[in-house]
Amino acid sequence: MSEPLKAPAEDDSSVGRASAASGSARVLGRIARQPVTLGALVFLLLLAASAIAAPLVVPYPPAEQHHSAVLQGPSAEFLLGTDDYGRDTLSRLVYGARIALLVGFGSVTIAMLIGVPLGLLLGYYGGWWDRLGTRALDIADALPGMLVGFAVIAILGRGLLPMMAAIGLIFCMNFARITRAVTLAERGKLYVDAARVAGLRTPEIVFRQLLPNLVGPLIVQAAVFMGSAIMVESALSFLGLGLDTATPTWGGMLSVASGELARQPFLAFPPGVAIIASVLAFNLLGDGVNDALTNRRRPAKRRTRTPDGTGARPAAAGSVGDTAAEPGALLQVRGVTVELDRPAGTPVPLIQDVSLSVGRGEMVGLLGESGSGKSMLARSVLGLLPPGTRLAAGSIRLDGAELAHRSEREMRQVRGRTLAAVFQDPLAALSPVHTIGQQLTEPLHAHLGMSRAAARKRAAELLDRVGVEDPRRRLDDYPHQFSGGMAQRVAIAMALAAEPRLLIADEATSALDVTTQSQVLDLLLDLKDEFDMAILMITHDLGVVAETCDRAAVMYAGQIVEVNDVRSLFDRPRHPYTAALLAANPSGEATTDRLPTIPGRVPLAGEWPSGCHFANRCAFSRESCLRTPVPLADDVRCLRTGELTLEVSVR
Numbered sequence: 001m002s003e004p005l006k007a008p009a010e011d012d013s014s015v016g017r018a019s020a021a022s023g024s025a026r027v028l029g030r031i032a033r034q035p036v037t038l039g040a041l042v043f044l045l046l047l048a049a050s051a052i053a054a055p056l057v058v059p060y061p062p063a064e065q066h067h068s069a070v071l072q073g074p075s076a077e078f079l080l081g082t083d084d085y086g087r088d089t090l091s092r093l094v095y096g097a098r099i100a101l102l103v104g105f106g107s108v109t110i111a112m113l114i115g116v117p118l119g120l121l122l123g124y125y126g127g128w129w130d131r132l133g134t135r136a137l138d139i140a141d142a143l144p145g146m147l148v149g150f151a152v153i154a155i156l157g158r159g160l161l162p163m164m165a166a167i168g169l170i171f172c173m174n175f176a177r178i179t180r181a182v183t184l185a186e187r188g189k190l191y192v193d194a195a196r197v198a199g200l201r202t203p204e205i206v207f208r209q210l211l212p213n214l215v216g217p218l219i220v221q222a223a224v225f226m227g228s229a230i231m232v233e234s235a236l237s238f239l240g241l242g243l244d245t246a247t248p249t250w251g252g253m254l255s256v257a258s259g260e261l262a263r264q265p266f267l268a269f270p271p272g273v274a275i276i277a278s279v280l281a282f283n284l285l286g287d288g289v290n291d292a293l294t295n296r297r298r299p300a301k302r303r304t305r306t307p308d309g310t311g312a313r314p315a316a317a318g319s320v321g322d323t324a325a326e327p328g329a330l331l332q333v334r335g336v337t338v339e340l341d342r343p344a345g346t347p348v349p350l351i352q353d354v355s356l357s358v359g360r361g362e363m364v365g366l367l368g369e370s371g372s373g374k375s376m377l378a379r380s381v382l383g384l385l386p387p388g389t390r391l392a393a394g395s396i397r398l399d400g401a402e403l404a405h406r407s408e409r410e411m412r413q414v415r416g417r418t419l420a421a422v423f424q425d426p427l428a429a430l431s432p433v434h435t436i437g438q439q440l441t442e443p444l445h446a447h448l449g450m451s452r453a454a455a456r457k458r459a460a461e462l463l464d465r466v467g468v469e470d471p472r473r474r475l476d477d478y479p480h481q482f483s484g485g486m487a488q489r490v491a492i493a494m495a496l497a498a499e500p501r502l503l504i505a506d507e508a509t510s511a512l513d514v515t516t517q518s519q520v521l522d523l524l525l526d527l528k529d530e531f532d533m534a535i536l537m538i539t540h541d542l543g544v545v546a547e548t549c550d551r552a553a554v555m556y557a558g559q560i561v562e563v564n565d566v567r568s569l570f571d572r573p574r575h576p577y578t579a580a581l582l583a584a585n586p587s588g589e590a591t592t593d594r595l596p597t598i599p600g601r602v603p604l605a606g607e608w609p610s611g612c613h614f615a616n617r618c619a620f621s622r623e624s625c626l627r628t629p630v631p632l633a634d635d636v637r638c639l640r641t642g643e644l645t646l647e648v649s650v651r
């Protein structure tokens with residue numbers, strides 16, 4: 001076992017060590033710097049305070065009639081005049097605010113209780129659930145809101161609760177739509193994949209990972225709908241469908257005013273202004289909060305890669321020379337094809353007939369240009385294929401157990417225990433609204449059944465192991481308080497939590513600067529030995545493969561074209577594409593000028609030639625190469641491999 005790593009010299013002080021509350025404090029700070037939003041907030045707080053303290057602040061009880069002062073204009077005695085019964089308008093206005101705010105709050109709560117879980121389910125599950133659900137939402141939306149309100153009140157009768165239920169039903173569809181849209185966007189993010197990889201169950205992912213990320217948009221919408229709810233309440237009261245006429249409501253006051261316009265036109269002003277001002281204030285508040293949150297959520301600057309510096313060193317001693325399927329290999333992928341379903345037309349293969357094995361404790365590199373299918377292969381193994389794609393053929397065996405076509409529930413048992421993954425962007429792979437401690441302890445608690453205290457202790461040990469200084473304190477930090485390199489260490493610690501047998505590192509170091517990349521690679525190598533863990537290292541970077549891997553596989557246009565031990569692959573490539581890739585490597589020193597660049601472009605999925613996928617770009621292709629599909633034989637997918645001598649080296 002290797003010694004625990006000391007924290008590297010990497011400086012993460014620049015990203016701040018703000019307290020856990022700093023995110024909310026920053027948002028509040030931004031709101032405080034928006035005078036209009038602040039004004040709206042102060043107005044609404046005063047309105048709420050006066051509504052709550054109404055008996056203490058109003059000059060007269062709202063129902064008290066002053067028969068000698070009917071329909072008066074503003075005066076010192078009655079600041080906003082009186083109504084047709086001589087009741088003080090100001091007092092009724094303040095009491096009306098109670099009803100308006102209560103109905104607004106109650107109806108928005110009802111709308112959220114119905115709409116948010118519905119939107120979460122539609123957005124998270126997608127597919128038929130989503131299609132049927134959104135059609136149902138469309139139909140519900142087509143019904144005029146007020147008609148729905150009338151129907152509910154007709155059924156339930158007049159009163160505070162029926163009014164809240166009616167307005168809640170009108171708005172619940174909007175909450176469902178917003179929640180669905182945000183969930184659809186969030187569920188494709190890496191932190192959700194990471195949570196699935198960590199083996200969290202669907203309710204845990206939906207309610208603990210996704211829901212907290214919806215809080216911002218939901219607060220904004222709740223503020224806006226509070227205003228709308230007040231408007232609907234006023235409209236229903238105006239039409240006489242609200243509370244009984246003795247109860248002071250703004251809509252009811254307007255209704256009275258409309259009958260007395262000729263005698264006292266001022267009567268309409270106080271409730272009219274109150275409705276307009278509060279609706280406007282709620283809208284301005286929603287807008288302001290939205291601006292403040294959007295600012296908060298602006299993605300952090302990506303680290304830029306410094307040029308090269310990834311000098312290749314000789315492949316690890318004892319490289320596995322036999323690249324054929326190994327009996328008892330930890331991971332055995334055989335003939336895997338993933339297809340993209342199209343509503344009309346035949347499915348398009350995204351990867352085709354892919355076979356690859358990874359031995360126990362072995363580190364295998366997966367190379368290939370963008371779009372060659374590396375991530376799709378990784379996702380097939382993880383059981384995380386994107387919506388619309390499916391495993392059409394093949395077998396994926398991990399530690400002897402078949403993973404192909406397993407249900408999500410079954411895959412959860414595998415992910416996070418035997419199988420784990422680290423992705424390219426660690427900050428995207430970590431939930432922004434949970435502390436590192438919460439995210440690290442969750443899989444320990446969920447998989448290993450550890451108590452919260454034991455899980456926290458283990459989490460601190462893991463952080464220490466991956467080189468995070470002061471781990472106990474840093475458990476309470478949020479992902480944004482870590483630099484890219486440190487966040488990747490945290491992501492690795494999460495992946496290691498249940499000591500998996502196979503770690504899939506999908507471009508895990510690509511977003512890091514060269515120094516940090518080298519530190520993280522060293523860490524992975526140490527951990528591989530310490531945990532006797534195999535690693536499938538997906539990368540574009542030939543240097544990373546040369547430096548760290550035992551074997552490497554090269555993918556091109558959805559197929560594996562060559563597999564070999566690293567030394568042989570780099571010294572004596574057997575497939576023209578491998579040779580071209582090596583020669584085109586900017587850090588390499590090509591010793592032959594036969595293939596300095598790769599002409600043409602990678603064909604898109606669905607546009608692959610029927611024979612060899614590389615044939616159109618290959619300097620050595622013959623007519624026979626285009627005729628029939630070329631199988632992977634003796635770990636190379638080339639009909640002419642026996643005839644060619646491809647000498648390219650990147651060392």
Ligand SMILES: Nc1ncnc2c1ncn2[C@@H]1O[C@H](COP(=O)(O)OP(=O)(O)OP(=O)(O)O)[C@@H](O)[C@H]1O
Pocket residue numbers: 340350368369370371372373374375376377386387388389540604605
């Ligand atoms: N969500 C998706 N839906 C449909 N097709 C997809 C999806 N993601 C990727 N593809 C397609 O699948 C093929 C393989 O893509 P994949 O992301 O696996 O390539 P890659 O080698 O990992 O590329 P990169 O190195 O850029 O990540 C490409 O043709 C790509 O356009």
